[in-house]
Amino acid sequence: MNPKFVLYFAWYYGFYVIKRGPSYLLASLSLPLSLLFMVTIFTHGTLIAFAIAGGPIAIVAANSINGAADAAFFRIQIRIQDLYVATSLTSQDYMFALSMSYLVFSLPGIVLYAILGAYFKVFTLSSALPIIGLLILLTLAISNLSFIIAGLLKHIRNVWGITAILSIIMTVLPPTFYPFYYLPRGVIYILSVSPVTPAAVLFQGILFPKAVGMYSSVQLPMFIILIVETLVLIFLGRRFIRWRE
Amino acid sequence: MIEIKGVSKRYDRHLYVLKGVNATLKERVTTIIGRNGAGKTTLVRILSTQLFPTSGTAEIEGLDILKDTKKVREVISSIPQESQLIGILSPLEQMQLYLMARGFSSSQAKRESEYALDELEMYEFRNAPSDTLSGGMKRKVFVAMALAAKSPVIFLDEPTTGLDPLSRIEVWSAIKRLSSKVILTTHYMEEAQELSNEVLVIDQGNIITHGTVKSLLSTFDGKMRAEKLEGREFDIKIANVSIKYIDVNEVDEFVRKGYDIKRINLDDIFLSKGVMLES
Numbered sequence: 001m002n003p004k005f006v007l008y009f010a011w012y013y014g015f016y017v018i019k020r021g022p023s024y025l026l027a028s029l030s031l032p033l034s035l036l037f038m039v040t041i042f043t044h045g046t047l048i049a050f051a052i053a054g055g056p057i058a059i060v061a062a063n064s065i066n067g068a069a070d071a072a073f074f075r076i077q078i079r080i081q082d083l084y085v086a087t088s089l090t091s092q093d094y095m096f097a098l099s100m101s102y103l104v105f106s107l108p109g110i111v112l113y114a115i116l117g118a119y120f121k122v123f124t125l126s127s128a129l130p131i132i133g134l135l136i137l138l139t140l141a142i143s144n145l146s147f148i149i150a151g152l153l154k155h156i157r158n159v160w161g162i163t164a165i166l167s168i169i170m171t172v173l174p175p176t177f178y179p180f181y182y183l184p185r186g187v188i189y190i191l192s193v194s195p196v197t198p199a200a201v202l203f204q205g206i207l208f209p210k211a212v213g214m215y216s217s218v219q220l221p222m223f224i225i226l227i228v229e230t231l232v233l234i235f236l237g238r239r240f241i242r243w244r245e
Numbered sequence: 246m247i248e249i250k251g252v253s254k255r256y257d258r259h260l261y262v263l264k265g266v267n268a269t270l271k272e273r274v275t276t277i278i279g280r281n282g283a284g285k286t287t288l289v290r291i292l293s294t295q296l297f298p299t300s301g302t303a304e305i306e307g308l309d310i311l312k313d314t315k316k317v318r319e320v321i322s323s324i325p326q327e328s329q330l331i332g333i334l335s336p337l338e339q340m341q342l343y344l345m346a347r348g349f350s351s352s353q354a355k356r357e358s359e360y361a362l363d364e365l366e367m368y369e370f371r372n373a374p375s376d377t378l379s380g381g382m383k384r385k386v387f388v389a390m391a392l393a394a395k396s397p398v399i400f401l402d403e404p405t406t407g408l409d410p411l412s413r414i415e416v417w418s419a420i421k422r423l424s425s426k427v428i429l430t431t432h433y434m435e436e437a438q439e440l441s442n443e444v445l446v447i448d449q450g451n452i453i454t455h456g457t458v459k460s461l462l463s464t465f466d467g468k469m470r471a472e473k474l475e476g477r478e479f480d481i482k483i484a485n486v487s488i489k490y491i492d493v494n495e496v497d498e499f500v501r502k503g504y505d506i507k508r509i510n511l512d513d514i515f516l517s518k519g520v521m522l523e524s
Contacts, residue, residue, distance in 0.1 A: 002346065008342060012338050016333055020333050020374055074331075079329070080331060082325040083328050086321055086400075245297065
């Protein structure tokens with residue numbers, strides 16, 4: 001493990017993209033903020049807390065899945081991955097560094113939602129720690145999924161289309177912006193094929209324990225599913241990254 | 246020393262890019278010359294542990310590229326031909342990352358990066374986002390990475406492609422000052438002749454000749470190259486240009502026949518071996 005590289009890469013590739021390319025940041029915020037607006041209007045404000053709670057999940061998931069474009073671009077197009085292969089760096093270092101850069105890139109959005117959440121009394125200080133833990137877990141799971149997708153691609157041309165589709169499907173379909181208990185239990189399990197679903201269910205369990213109430217029995221299975229999915233995706237991500245071809 | 250032992254690479258069922266290459270590279274600077282698709286980059290990628298060979302192996306400073314990969318990666322640095330900088334990051338940031346990936350501390354990485362960038366006249370651009378640099382400048386940043394890494398063995402895959410003549414001379418000068426063993430690939434014969442002690446000519450996955458520049462040129466001792474557009478006498482014909490290798494005492498005769506007379510250089514090794522193979 002090369003933590004120095006991971007930290008510097010995460011900071012450089014996370015922070016300098018925000019600083020030198022702010023349009024990317026605005027693009028990553030546009031979908032969750034638009035959905036927050038729509039959910040608020042259509043539910044006359046009754047589900048605003050859920051739409052705020054879903055914001056950080058959607059931002060982290062979308063930024064991490066967009067990592068497939070980066071990973072493919074770095075490997076196929078600009079061959080930066082090749083440069084790092086012939087160093088002491090391991091594939092895990094490289095993947096972890098990329099994953100952490102997506103988390104850094106997501107920070108302004110998370111802070112924005114934290115402010116909104118504090119204003120609308122959605123987030124509390126006591127919920128901060130499990131929420132941060134969940135967001136890190138979700139970043140690892142989705143970014144490794146993105147490395148698998150990137151590894152399967154032979155050409156760069158389709159990657160942006162694929163990530164755009166996946167980003168919308170993975171952030172809008174799961175119960176990110178609406179209460180998970182609106183869905184039949186079976187559908188929740190079907191949707192949990194995407195790590196965003198268990199993360200969203202757990203998020204809502206932490207933030208709205210009273211509202212979740214009698215549906216809280218899905219929390220433990222969702223936690224197990226998220227952990228297992230993250231581990232499986234990390235394992236597969238290492239296989240698909242094509243470190244030494 | 247680098248010892249290549251029967252290295253083959255097959256991409257498809259029948260597409261062999263390298264066909265059992267054997268060579269021992271002893272000199273400080275070795276240049277691999279070959280046409281596009283000859284197998285130069287594949288060989289460099291295999292030697293620098295980026296690509297697995299289909300069969301065979303190689304030893305770099307006594308370390309096997311398959312068995313001692315981790316140790317090999319500690320003694321080499323490799324600048325791939327098609328690598329480009331990440332546009333949003335500056336040269337200094339990317340060099341620091343590269344050196345930290347090689348185990349440098351952050352302060353050491355910064356110091357060495359600045360020094361190498363300065364050496365290649367790139368210091369004033371160190372903090373500019375890379376997408377504002379010209380193609381040649383970007384290429385120089387990669388060469389600076391290799392210089393700053395100070396590895397015992399450096400692989401440079403076409404390091405001067407796209408550079409203007411002045412930048413090319415700067416890169417040459419930096420390579421000459423290195424104490425590392427350098428393996429470089431190039432299309433420029435002038436570059437190979439200027440920099441290398443040893444040349445490996447590769448064509449269609451085979452080594453067609455290998456030796457020191459002096460020994461390779463000695464096969465043409467007492468010869469000159471005569472060139473003419475649509476000349477009747479030729480050893481090699483490329484497009485409409487007829488090339489004939491003549492004895493020094495035939496020079497006057499061929500001048501009268503309208504041929505241009507040129508000194509022998511590495512072009513001739515490549516032309517005589519490579520082109521004749523194809524024909």
